[in-house]
Amino acid sequence: MDMSASIESVPKELFAGGRWRLAEDGRTFPVEDPATGKTLCEVADASPADAAEALDMAVAAQPQWAAVPARERGEILRRAYQSVIADREGLAGLITLEMGKTLDQARAEVDYGAEYLRWFSEEAVRIGGDYAFAPGGESRMVQMRGPVGPCLLITPWNFPLAMGTRKIGPAIAAGCTMLVKPADLTPLTMLALAWHLRRAGLPDGVLSVLPTTRAAEVTGPLIADGRLRKLSFTGSTGVGRLLLKQCADHVLRTSMELGGNAPFVVFADACAGEAGLDRAVSGAMQAKLHNAGQACTGANRFIVQDEVAERFAARLAERMAALTVGPGVEPASEVGPLINARARDAMTGLVDDAGGHGAKVLTGGAPVDRPGHFFEPTVLIDVPREARIWREETFGPIAPVTTFHSEDEAVALANDTEYGLAAYVYTHDLARALRVCERVESGMVALNRGAVSNPAAPFGGVKESGLGREGGGAGIEEYLETKYVAVADPFTQP
Numbered sequence: 001m002d003m004s005a006s007i008e009s010v011p012k013e014l015f016a017g018g019r020w021r022l023a024e025d026g027r028t029f030p031v032e033d034p035a036t037g038k039t040l041c042e043v044a045d046a047s048p049a050d051a052a053e054a055l056d057m058a059v060a061a062q063p064q065w066a067a068v069p070a071r072e073r074g075e076i077l078r079r080a081y082q083s084v085i086a087d088r089e090g091l092a093g094l095i096t097l098e099m100g101k102t103l104d105q106a107r108a109e110v111d112y113g114a115e116y117l118r119w120f121s122e123e124a125v126r127i128g129g130d131y132a133f134a135p136g137g138e139s140r141m142v143q144m145r146g147p148v149g150p151c152l153l154i155t156p157w158n159f160p161l162a163m164g165t166r167k168i169g170p171a172i173a174a175g176c177t178m179l180v181k182p183a184d185l186t187p188l189t190m191l192a193l194a195w196h197l198r199r200a201g202l203p204d205g206v207l208s209v210l211p212t213t214r215a216a217e218v219t220g221p222l223i224a225d226g227r228l229r230k231l232s233f234t235g236s237t238g239v240g241r242l243l244l245k246q247c248a249d250h251v252l253r254t255s256m257e258l259g260g261n262a263p264f265v266v267f268a269d270a271c272a273g274e275a276g277l278d279r280a281v282s283g284a285m286q287a288k289l290h291n292a293g294q295a296c297t298g299a300n301r302f303i304v305q306d307e308v309a310e311r312f313a314a315r316l317a318e319r320m321a322a323l324t325v326g327p328g329v330e331p332a333s334e335v336g337p338l339i340n341a342r343a344r345d346a347m348t349g350l351v352d353d354a355g356g357h358g359a360k361v362l363t364g365g366a367p368v369d370r371p372g373h374f375f376e377p378t379v380l381i382d383v384p385r386e387a388r389i390w391r392e393e394t395f396g397p398i399a400p401v402t403t404f405h406s407e408d409e410a411v412a413l414a415n416d417t418e419y420g421l422a423a424y425v426y427t428h429d430l431a432r433a434l435r436v437c438e439r440v441e442s443g444m445v446a447l448n449r450g451a452v453s454n455p456a457a458p459f460g461g462v463k464e465s466g467l468g469r470e471g472g473g474a475g476i477e478e479y480l481e482t483k484y485v486a487v488a489d490p491f492t493q494p
Helices: 003-009 048-066 070-086 088-099 103-126 162-174 188-199 215-224 237-248 273-293 306-321 341-356 407-414 430-439 475-479
Strands: 014-016 019-021 028-032 039-044 130-133 139-147 151-154 178-181 207-209 230-234 253-257 262-266 299-305 360-363 378-381 398-404 422-426 444-447 480-488
Touching: 003 088, 014 048, 014 188, 039 188, 048 139, 048 178, 048 207, 048 215, 070 088, 070 103, 070 162, 070 188, 088 103, 088 188, 103 162, 103 475, 151 162, 151 215, 162 178, 162 188, 162 230, 162 475, 178 215, 188 207, 215 237, 230 237, 230 475, 237 253, 262 273, 262 407, 273 299, 273 306, 273 398, 273 422, 299 306, 299 407, 306 360, 306 378, 306 398, 341 360, 341 378, 341 398, 398 407, 407 430, 422 430, 430 444, 475 480
Parallel strands: 151 178, 151 230, 178 207, 230 253, 262 299, 262 422, 299 398, 378 398, 422 444
Antiparallel strands: 014 019, 014 207, 028 039, 130 139, 139 480, 360 378
C-alpha cells in the first residue's frame, strides 16, 4: 500500500458550509506519525471565529434538515457506509499513519466504524411516537419525536473513525446538524470521513469539522451559546467534568463517554485444562492489547483466582513477550506505538510506582529503544491496591495481575474504582456468571470473551465513566426530544 497517497488525498482544511477552507487567521498545526515522531502534514487550526461561523450555519440549516424525510436521511447514511467500505484500505492506512495502530486493527476499525453508519441508516426510519387515550377518557395523548437540534461532537484520538461515526450516525438519522471537533492528534481521519459524507449527499451546513489546537477557546463559546442544544463528548473523566459544568448554564443535553478502569476477572474453573487456560489468556490479550492498550474498554486490572493466578500470569507473560512491536505499517507488527512521548513516559512511571509498592515484572516494563513512542508489552504480578496502576486508567500495554479467593472478594475488587465502563468475566459456571454480571458495577460486561463493543448494542458506562448510551437502539434516543400533545376528545367537540 502507498501510505503517502493516504496523506496526500485527504483534505487539510477545515470543513464548514459544505466547503473546505483555511482557518480564519491562517493558522495550521502539525500532525505527527507516532511510529517515527516525524510530521506527516500541516492541518488548518480552527479559530473561535471559525467555530462561531460554523454554528451560524448549523442553526440556519437545522429547520430544513429536520424536515428531510427519514428515508432520505437513512439513504445518505447508507451511501456513506458504502463509500467508507469502498475506501477501506485508504482509510486504514490513514488511521495507522496518524494514530499508530497496526494495519489489521485499522482495517477492523474501518469495518466497525462503518457499521454505525449502516446501523443508523436503518434506525432513521424507526423513529416513532405514540397515540393513547388519557386514563380518564377526557383527551387523547400524542407523543411526537424530533431532533434535539444543533450538536457539538467532540471525538478522541484512539478511534478517530469509529468514535466519529458513533456520534455522527445517530445525529444524521435523527435530523440534527453537527459541529465536530476531532482530537488534534488525529484530525485527518475525521476530515476524510467528512469527504465521504459530503460525497454521500449530506447537505451543506449540516456538518462542520473543526480541527484545532485551541480546544477550550473554540468549544467554550459554542457551549455558552444558547442555540447549541447538545454536547456529545468522548474523552477523559477530568475533561468531562469541566464540560458538564459548562453545559449546566444552558441545561444542554449531554452524552459523556469517559474514562474506564476495566476489571478482567478470571475464576479458576475457566482455566481448567490447557484449552481453558489458553482461551482465558487469549481473551486477556484481546482485551488488553487492542490499540496497544489505548482503549477506554481495555482490560486494566487482571483479577485472577489465587489457585490459577500463577499459571495464568506465566502464560500471559509468555504470549506478551512473543509479540512483535513495531510501526503499524509493517505487516509483521502486532503492537504499534503509543500516541506520543508523554503517553510512553507515563507507562514507565506506572511500572516504577508499582515496583515501589512490591509488584514484580514478569516481562517487559520499559520503553523500546527505537524511534517513535513504543513500550514493551508488560505483565506485572503481586500488584497491590495502593499502586497507581490499580487506580488510574493505564492506556498502554501493561497488564497488572492481582489475586482473589472468593466470589465476593472478586466482585469487591472489580468494583473498587470510581469508573464503571466495561468489565470482563471468565467462568464456566452459569449461575456464577449471572451473579457476577449482575453485581459488577459496569455499563457493559463481556462474558467469556475479550471484546464487548458492537454497533447494535448500547455503549456506555456508569459511575464516573459517563452518561447516556451510544449505539444500539438507545443510541438515537440521545439525539431526540419527546413532545407531548394533549388533544381534546374529538367525540365531545361541536
